Amino acid sequence: MGQIRLDGIVKSYGKEVVVKNLDLTVQPGEFLTILGPSGCGKTTTLRMIAGLEEPDQGDITLGDRVVFSRSSGVVIPPEARHLGLIFQSYALWPHMNVAKNITLALKEQKISKAEIKKRLETALELVQLTGYAERYPSELSGGQQQRVAVARLIALRPSILLMDEPLSNLDAKLRTEMRASLKRLHRDLEATTVYVTHDQIEALTLSDRVIIMNEGQIMQEGSPYDIYHHPANIFVAEFIGDPGINLFSGTIANGALDCGAISIPLPDAIAKSSGNLIAGIRPEKIDVSETAIDGWREVSTEILQPTGANTILEVKAGDTPITLLQPGFMTLPESTPLWINFDHDAISFFDTDTQQNMRTEAG
Ligand SMILES: Nc1ncnc2c1ncn2[C@@H]1O[C@H](COP(=O)(O)OP(=O)(O)OP(=O)(O)O)[C@@H](O)[C@H]1O
Numbered sequence: 168m169g170q171i172r173l174d175g176i177v178k179s180y181g182k183e184v185v186v187k188n189l190d191l192t193v194q195p196g197e198f199l200t201i202l203g204p205s206g207c208g209k210t211t212t213l214r215m216i217a218g219l220e221e222p223d224q225g226d227i228t229l230g231d232r233v234v235f236s237r238s239s240g241v242v243i244p245p246e247a248r249h250l251g252l253i254f255q256s257y258a259l260w261p262h263m264n265v266a267k268n269i270t271l272a273l274k275e276q277k278i279s280k281a282e283i284k285k286r287l288e289t290a291l292e293l294v295q296l297t298g299y300a301e302r303y304p305s306e307l308s309g310g311q312q313q314r315v316a317v318a319r320l321i322a323l324r325p326s327i328l329l330m331d332e333p334l335s336n337l338d339a340k341l342r343t344e345m346r347a348s349l350k351r352l353h354r355d356l357e358a359t360t361v362y363v364t365h366d367q368i369e370a371l372t373l374s375d376r377v378i379i380m381n382e383g384q385i386m387q388e389g390s391p392y393d394i395y396h397h398p399a400n401i402f403v404a405e406f407i408g409d410p411g412i413n414l415f416s417g418t419i420a421n422g423a424l425d426c427g428a429i430s431i432p433l434p435d436a437i438a439k440s441s442g443n444l445i446a447g448i449r450p451e452k453i454d455v456s457e458t459a460i461d462g463w464r465e466v467s468t469e470i471l472q473p474t475g476a477n478t479i480l481e482v483k484a485g486d487t488p489i490t491l492l493q494p495g496f497m498t499l500p501e502s503t504p505l506w507i508n509f510d511h512d513a514i515s516f517f518d519t520d521t522q523q524n525m526r527t528e529a530g
């Protein structure tokens with residue numbers, strides 16, 4: 168069972184440093200997701216673990232084996248690292264049918280014919296491609312090709328799995344189903360997994376731990392719950408959550424944050440300080456009433472977006488826009504008055520200059 172360890176990894180292309188001194192340990196059997204915007208260095212990091220790219224500095228250890236070390240000159244090639252890989256471009260062999268593509272690596276491992284057949288059938292079933300074994304990649308859609316690549320991993324049963332956006336070519340419904348399949352796959356294989364995506368839903372639903380990366384650096388690492396509820400800084404707060412978090416800048420005055428049209432009570436530890444702050448509250452942490460309630464703030468409805476199970480509401484308190492998320496399918500005429508109330512325990516406060524969350528700093 169393999170631990171993955173990266174120590175002081177630096178990687179540049181020309182003058183651009185795309186991975187900046189990355190330290191990372193993935194525990195045996197853990198599902199770790201690297202999440203971040205396009206170009207932040209996710210694929211580069213995964214390619215270095217796989218051995219397809221050489222770091223400029225640092226060490227990479229898989230299990231108890233150092234597979235790369237700049238200082239001691241160790242470079243183990245990709246094929247000797249014993250990994251299961253799926254990349255953004257999921258390269259299938261075009262001259263081999265689906266069955267051959269899936270079982271090729273198994274034949275090299277001298278696994279019995281009966282076992283190979285069993286693994287092929289199970290893998291095809293899991294990715295919902297039973298009956299496609301004889302097809303060639305050119306006879307499959309992009310999403311089906313991607314599923315063949317996933318099936319190849321399922322059949323191989325590696326102890327370390329590296330996946331780079333394996334679901335990006337699938338339609339929404341299939342993606343939800345495949346997420347469940349991947350989760351089951353991970354549970355069954357108990358493989359140490361590094362999963363790369365820019366899709367926050369995949370990161371939150373699949374992972375034991377998430378690393379949020381930006382410009383080659385880790386912005387936060389934590390459980391999906393912590394990343395969502397206790398963002399370390401404004402970058403993470405805004406990157407996670409759809410619809411996005413509400414941010415209000417204000418000035419500390421009389422124990423509250425004066426944000427113009429709204430005023431937010433401050434926790435004691437922060438209320439004593441002075442100056443400016445930014446408060447953040449997620450759209451579903453704001454209660455909504457269609458009738459007036461004492462102490463609640465009146466707002467006017469601008470735009471409603473019912474998505475089926477939920478409704479996204481754009482409202483205004485004075486000139487300040489606020490996004491709300493309510494369960495159920497709401498239909499209300501424009502400009503309907505509503506009354507809102509913030510869940511004060513769910514508000515994060517960020518330092519205007521450092522952009523860091525003040526509550527997590529205070530513990
Ligand atoms: N072979 C290369 N030569 C030069 N620059 C590269 C090369 N590969 C990647 N880069 C640059 O390194 C940075 C990180 O790229 P990387 O592919 O790791 O991003 P990513 O986080 O995977 O993004 P995406 O979500 O778009 O896949 C980008 O600015 C990219 O342009």
Ligand SMILES: [Mg+2]
Binds near residue numbers: 211255331
């Ligand atoms: Mg990428």
